[in-house]
């Protein structure tokens with residue numbers, strides 16, 4: 001398969017320095033040549049341009065949507081890059097950066113496919129809006145925007161309106177949800193498999209259930225959005241919002257292997273590696289190992 005690596009060196013969605021060095025770090029660790037070992041042609045498309053913003057301007061046009069203008073611009077460009085990759089039958093691997101970039105990738109995927117699903121592996125739901133967010137950090141909101149919930153500058157990125165049908169969204173590993181997010185899950189009847197449920201039932205059973213659902217819906221493609229904080233906090237010091245009682249590394253690998261082998265995954269985000277918080281590169285090395293593992297099974 002052909003893979004296009006698209007780096008997005010941004011921290012604005014997290015409002016904490018560190019994730020912007022993710023693409024550089026993974027390149028330093030030879031991500032492209034590692035993936036190409038598994039019979040893939042890997043093309044490194046470099047980085048999406050991230051404009052500089054003065055920190056005092058972060059509230060520029062909206063008090064509870066920090067760095068709104070820049071995040072909109074970056075995601076619009078990213079969306080087109082992801083769409084172009086898919087049109088060229090190349091797998092877009094989007095390397096963050098913080099999770100705000102999922103909005104751009106899902107928007108690009110959405111233009112390429114009619115009936116696709118999003119699998120969101122994360123300790124968080126990332127379904128806040130400017131009304132429910134306690135932080136104003138846009139990385140806690142992209143999945144809501146993709147479902148057309150929230151502020152219109154963010155829901156209308158790349159093209160107007162909804163990018164993904166909420167019925168086709170699967171959140172895995174959740175264990176740190178804000179009140180507004182819990183309410184939205186109820187209102188929209190979203191598919192959420194919490195970390196507790198995964199650890200009780202077993203990852204294998206949960207992934208199988210998700211795949212059965214995808215099959216019954218005749219899904220043609222899946223976008224996998226992987227936030228490193230899906231994994232239990234003790235294994236990932238290098239992420240900005242770690243949460244304990246998560247999934248361990250072995251189970252994470254089982255999930256990624258099963259999803260990769262399904263051949264349904266056509267695009268992926270890999271986000272929230274915080275290089276500045278990392279300890280001796282353990283999280284960066286784990287990131288490389290997980291990507292190596294995933295694309296080995298693809």
Ligand SMILES: NC(=[NH2+])NCCC[C@H](N)C(=O)O
Pocket residue numbers: 098099100124126128133134135136137139140141176177178227229241272
């Ligand atoms: N992509 C992430 N790591 N998101 C963390 C979000 C944390 C919190 N729920 C917020 O909205 O601020």
Ligand SMILES: [Mn+2]
Pocket residue numbers: 099122124126139227
């Ligand atoms: Mn996230």
Ligand SMILES: [Mn+2]
Pocket residue numbers: 122123124227229230241
């Ligand atoms: Mn998260």
